[in-house]
Amino acid sequence: MDYYLNIVLLAFINMIAVLGVAVFTGFTGLFSLGHAAFIGIGAYTSGALTYHWNVPFILAILAGMAAAGLSSLVIGVPTLRAKLRSDYFAIAILGFGEALRVCFENLSITNGARGLSLDELSGPVWVSGALVICVFLTRNLLKSRFGTMFMSIREDPVAAEMAGINLFRTRLLSLVVSAMLCGVSGALLAHRLAFIQPVMFTLTQSTQLLASVIAGGMGSVSGPIIISFVFTSLPEALRWLDMWRLPAYGLLLVVIMIYRPQGLMGYREITDLFRRKAQ
Amino acid sequence: MFLQTLVTGLSIGGIYSLMAVGYSLIFSILSFSNFAHGAVIMLGAYMGMALATKANLGLGLVVAGSVVGAGILSVCNERVAYAVLRRRRAPSLYLMISAMGCSMFLENMVYATIGARFYSFPEFFKRQVIQVGGSSLSLLDLFAFIISMSAIAALHIFITRTKTGIAIRAGVNDMTMCSLMGVNTDRLISIVFFLAGAFAGVAGVFLGIKYLVYPTMGWVTNKAYIAAVIGGLGSLPGAMIGGIILGVLETLVSTYVSSIMRDVFSFSVLIALLICLPNGLLGADTEEKV
Amino acid sequence: MSDALLEVRDLTRTFGGIRAVDGLSFDAARDGITGLIGPNGAGKTTVFNLITAVYKPTSGSIRLGGHDLAGKRPDEVVRSGVSRTFQNIRLFNRMTCLQNVMTPILARASCGPVSSLFGTPSARREESEARERAFAIMKNIGIEDSAHRIASTLPYGIQRKLEIARAIACSPSLLLLDEPAAGMNDAETRELGETIVRVRNDFDVTILLIEHHISLIMDICAHIVVMERGALLASGSPDEIREDPLVVEAYLGRRRSGGSAR
Numbered sequence: 001m002d003y004y005l006n007i008v009l010l011a012f013i014n015m016i017a018v019l020g021v022a023v024f025t026g027f028t029g030l031f032s033l034g035h036a037a038f039i040g041i042g043a044y045t046s047g048a049l050t051y052h053w054n055v056p057f058i059l060a061i062l063a064g065m066a067a068a069g070l071s072s073l074v075i076g077v078p079t080l081r082a083k084l085r086s087d088y089f090a091i092a093i094l095g096f097g098e099a100l101r102v103c104f105e106n107l108s109i110t111n112g113a114r115g116l117s118l119d120e121l122s123g124p125v126w127v128s129g130a131l132v133i134c135v136f137l138t139r140n141l142l143k144s145r146f147g148t149m150f151m152s153i154r155e156d157p158v159a160a161e162m163a164g165i166n167l168f169r170t171r172l173l174s175l176v177v178s179a180m181l182c183g184v185s186g187a188l189l190a191h192r193l194a195f196i197q198p199v200m201f202t203l204t205q206s207t208q209l210l211a212s213v214i215a216g217g218m219g220s221v222s223g224p225i226i227i228s229f230v231f232t233s234l235p236e237a238l239r240w241l242d243m244w245r246l247p248a249y250g251l252l253l254v255v256i257m258i259y260r261p262q263g264l265m266g267y268r269e270i271t272d273l274f275r276r277k278a279q
Numbered sequence: 280m281f282l283q284t285l286v287t288g289l290s291i292g293g294i295y296s297l298m299a300v301g302y303s304l305i306f307s308i309l310s311f312s313n314f315a316h317g318a319v320i321m322l323g324a325y326m327g328m329a330l331a332t333k334a335n336l337g338l339g340l341v342v343a344g345s346v347v348g349a350g351i352l353s354v355c356n357e358r359v360a361y362a363v364l365r366r367r368r369a370p371s372l373y374l375m376i377s378a379m380g381c382s383m384f385l386e387n388m389v390y391a392t393i394g395a396r397f398y399s400f401p402e403f404f405k406r407q408v409i410q411v412g413g414s415s416l417s418l419l420d421l422f423a424f425i426i427s428m429s430a431i432a433a434l435h436i437f438i439t440r441t442k443t444g445i446a447i448r449a450g451v452n453d454m455t456m457c458s459l460m461g462v463n464t465d466r467l468i469s470i471v472f473f474l475a476g477a478f479a480g481v482a483g484v485f486l487g488i489k490y491l492v493y494p495t496m497g498w499v500t501n502k503a504y505i506a507a508v509i510g511g512l513g514s515l516p517g518a519m520i521g522g523i524i525l526g527v528l529e530t531l532v533s534t535y536v537s538s539i540m541r542d543v544f545s546f547s548v549l550i551a552l553l554i555c556l557p558n559g560l561l562g563a564d565t566e567e568k569v
Numbered sequence: 570m571s572d573a574l575l576e577v578r579d580l581t582r583t584f585g586g587i588r589a590v591d592g593l594s595f596d597a598a599r600d601g602i603t604g605l606i607g608p609n610g611a612g613k614t615t616v617f618n619l620i621t622a623v624y625k626p627t628s629g630s631i632r633l634g635g636h637d638l639a640g641k642r643p644d645e646v647v648r649s650g651v652s653r654t655f656q657n658i659r660l661f662n663r664m665t666c667l668q669n670v671m672t673p674i675l676a677r678a679s680c681g682p683v684s685s686l687f688g689t690p691s692a693r694r695e696e697s698e699a700r701e702r703a704f705a706i707m708k709n710i711g712i713e714d715s716a717h718r719i720a721s722t723l724p725y726g727i728q729r730k731l732e733i734a735r736a737i738a739c740s741p742s743l744l745l746l747d748e749p750a751a752g753m754n755d756a757e758t759r760e761l762g763e764t765i766v767r768v769r770n771d772f773d774v775t776i777l778l779i780e781h782h783i784s785l786i787m788d789i790c791a792h793i794v795v796m797e798r799g800a801l802l803a804s805g806s807p808d809e810i811r812e813d814p815l816v817v818e819a820y821l822g823r824r825r826s827g828g829s830a831r
Binding site for chain 1: 306310311312314359360363364369370371372373374375376377379380381382383384385386387388390391498501504505507508512539540542543545546547549550553554557558
């Protein structure tokens with residue numbers, strides 16, 4: 001039972017990060033290969049706080065979230081300026097991820113490449129509570145005027161600007177929100193696995209997040225969440241496939257882009273489907 | 280000592296330039312970041328490796344084989360993963376995602392089939408050094424730099440002097456117009472991908488000789504992407520200059536400051552540059568057509 | 570000319586060595602409909618791009634209601650009262666018609682990210698006000714039946730009107746329409762002309778109109794500006810333009826001799 005509970009909790013934690021990427025890539029239409037870096041920042045910030053100073057867990061989570069949000073400004077401010085192509089961001093965050101890993105590996109506060117052993121604080125209540133709160137707040141944001149502005153930028157940045165939207169500020173907001181969600185996910189992950197190491201926050205993880213969002217449907221919240229659950233639990237069930245999992249994700253991304261770019265849910269939510277049936 | 284560091288920096292910079300030019304070439308014509316470029320470089324290195332160890336070929340033939348192999352691979356990559364999207368005029372986000380998928384697929388296929396083992400090339404140069412004014416320069420470094428620069432010079436001549444090259448430059452300006460003028464854009468794009476792949480092949484072999492050959496070695500291309508941004512996305516001279524500057528600066532930092540700080544340093548250079556010169560050193564003002 | 574809302578003076582923009590707009594000066598009278606015509610490549614759309622700050626002028630000035638627009642970002646220009654449509658329709662394709670029209674209204678709403686996160690009453694109120702206003706605009710333009718359809722699935726004519734509705738939702742004092750009747754037949758063009766006049770009256774906007782349907786221009790514009798090769802060729806009332814020998818020769822005349830008069 002503990003084994004399955006653990007898988008479910010890890011899946012929940014992963015969902016929070018996927019939610020972050022859904023806001024940034026799915027709704028705002030920007031590409032990121034480095035959101036694992038924000039998970040890492042959340043994990044290490046909260047981990048260092050509980051490990052070195054016995055800070056209460058809730059404060060550690062909030063600090064991880066804030067640190068991830070602030071660090072996203074470092075890359076976001078120079079690269080998301082209105083007239084720049086979003087490729088600049090995609091490349092800068094690649095470099096950011098690498099630079100950050102080097103820092104994690106060489107700082108004494110992170111205990112270097114050996115990693116930090118932490119207490120297992122993220123119990124079922126914490127994890128499911130955080131997931132519910134994150135989904136609730138993110139859905140509110142995406143249904144608000146900011147969600148509409150994000151989507152309009154995804155659809156056509158030039159027309160969005162001509163609708164009076166400040167591209168830079170709106171894209172930056174989307175980035176900060178998504179980084180904060182990843183930060184929360186990282187803080188929970190660190191205290192779920194009770195151990196963190198710099199190699200855990202690499203490109204592979206960023207790509208898996210991206211794969212969940214794309215397979216689930218860009219512009220949907222429920223789609224990516226469903227897919228991320230499948231993606232986290234399936235490899236556990238099919239251990240023998242482990243080696244072929246990553247090539248399969250890669251192939252999946254290409255196949256989806258060619259045959260079904262709208263993903264599982266397209267631009268709808270699962271609730272829309274039920275609503276349609278009821279009518 | 281300084282001269283030695285400089286030559287090492289130039290040789291690394293030359294390899295970065297090779298990678299960045301290939302990436303930038305594709306960017307300039309299709310306006311998307313081909314994140315599969317690193318995987319093509321990695322496979323180029325494996326191909327060179329196989330030719331050198333299994334067939335016992337000399338360096339010249341190894342490079343030639345890897346150039347052709349990586350070139351063909353790059354064209355196939357385009358045909359399978361980008362051509363449909365390109366014809367559908369899909370947003371560049373889709374192309375980037377597809378490219379990322381390819382990169383992930385190729386890299387992990389190598390893991391799953393060949394394995395994570397590190398391979399080393401046979402020693403083509405037996406660590407030969409030449410003495411210049413008291414410092415010893417590695418022949419390999421000099422050779423790598425000269426080959427990189429000649430390859431880029433050859434590309435420059437190809438693009439400015441030949442009919443196909445001029446068609447490519449026209450394609451950079453306006454793809455639709457080009458196809459209306461009767462240029463076969465599919466063929467043109469295949470040529471561009473072949474060229475980029477060929478450059479990746481050369482870069483792969485030299486990276487493999489200088490370091491080692493392993494599945495994730497393609498991630499050195501991160502540096503090439505950064506170099507391309509430093510030079511200005513889509514600009515070929517920019518990619519070359521960006522690569523050399525980055526290679527030299529990095530080597531200076533790791534020699535005189537700390538080798539650990541090298542990657543942190545490249546990232547800081549990128550951010551500092553984007554703040555001062557948002558479009559890179561030679562990038563055009565990217566005003567969108569309305 | 571104190572009644573001019575838009576004053577363009579000596580406007581020049583070069584691309585490489587080409588002068589796309591070359592020392593152009595003209596006014597658009599407040600609450601009027603001004604036509605901007607000229608052969609293809611005359612630089613008409615470039616003028617729109619310069620007014621909306623998509624491009625920066627090489628030299629010259631653009632003033633709106635006496636205020637210089639120099640140095641503003643496109644979204645700031647929109648907020649100071651200019652909005653536009655595009656020659657090749659640019660809608661938010663995968664959003665509904667209603668969302669398209671609501672976007673500019675929501676873009677200027679005041680509630681911040683935090684109150685949006687928690688869905689506070691003031692955020693909800695703003696949202697429902699935006700919805701009502703968007704419906705009112707769509708009703709006026711006559712597309713309220715399509716409110717909940719996805720923009721990319723709409724017929725061409727409705728898409729054109731939706732773009733106009735979205736531009737009006739920016740609450741502009743100056744509305745720039747870039748070939749709104751492109752690809753329409755005569756009956757559709759006439760109906761669009763009526764819509765444009767109604768929009769001018771109901772929303773108190775000044776309109777600057779690029780159009781190749783000369784009949785539409787002659788019908789609804791009080792003032793016409795003719796461009797050729799980036800420069801001003803002539804300007805005046807429809808009758809003056811019709812009589813102007815330069816225009817007849819360079820523009821209308823050539824069309825007649827080419828046998829493609831509309």
